[in-house]
Amino acid sequence: MTSVTLTPLTPALADKLRQVTVAPDQVVFSGQPTDVIDLNDPAIDVHVILSDGEAVGMFRIDRSFHTHHQFAARSIFGLRTFLIDQHKQGLGIAKACCQQLHSYLSAAYPDAEAIMLTVNLRNPGAYRAYVSGGFIDTGAQYMDGGAGPQNILKLQLKK
Numbered sequence: 001m002t003s004v005t006l007t008p009l010t011p012a013l014a015d016k017l018r019q020v021t022v023a024p025d026q027v028v029f030s031g032q033p034t035d036v037i038d039l040n041d042p043a044i045d046v047h048v049i050l051s052d053g054e055a056v057g058m059f060r061i062d063r064s065f066h067t068h069h070q071f072a073a074r075s076i077f078g079l080r081t082f083l084i085d086q087h088k089q090g091l092g093i094a095k096a097c098c099q100q101l102h103s104y105l106s107a108a109y110p111d112a113e114a115i116m117l118t119v120n121l122r123n124p125g126a127y128r129a130y131v132s133g134g135f136i137d138t139g140a141q142y143m144d145g146g147a148g149p150q151n152i153l154k155l156q157l158k159k
Contacts, residue, residue, distance in 0.1 A: 006049060007047065009037065009046035013048045017046075018034055020055060020083070021033075022083050022086055029123050030083040031083075036081050044060050046058060049097050051091070056085045060079070061077050061080075075113035077105075077116075078117060082117070084097075098134075101115070102155060114154050119150055120149070127151065137151055140152045
């Protein structure tokens with residue numbers, strides 16, 4: 001069984017994360033790590049997904065998600081740029097990561113009421129991984145995504 005650990009980005013992990021690549025047909029959904037890890041936006045935190053100690057993916061938490069998405073309240077943070085290296089997909093890493101998100105994000109962001117994300121309708125594998133981790137489909141869709149319509153999912157952190 002693959003061991004998955006989530007951790008904030010550090011300079012040493014940034015170098016390892018630059019080696020992670022997304023398949024060309026998936027770039028439209030997430031971009032490449034090299035596109036976003038150095039953006040230095042004070043409202044966005046990068047987190048690294050480790051599998052057996054190796055950097056295999058990442059995601060970003062956007063604490064200003066509500067300023068970009070009217071469907072999100074101020075106390076709701078956004079999960080963005082979730083990706084797994086193209087050579088490590090199909091091993092259950094995304095699912096294992098998503099199943100840890102509630103406890104990891106609750107501890108890392110005690111002020112967040114919930115985490116929301118949008119997932120493209122053409123990305124059913126990602127949708128399944130998020131739902132396996134406790135995200136609930138709100139039934140609404142986000143139509144302004146550059147790659148087409150997206151489902152809006154929510155992970156409640158506080159009751």
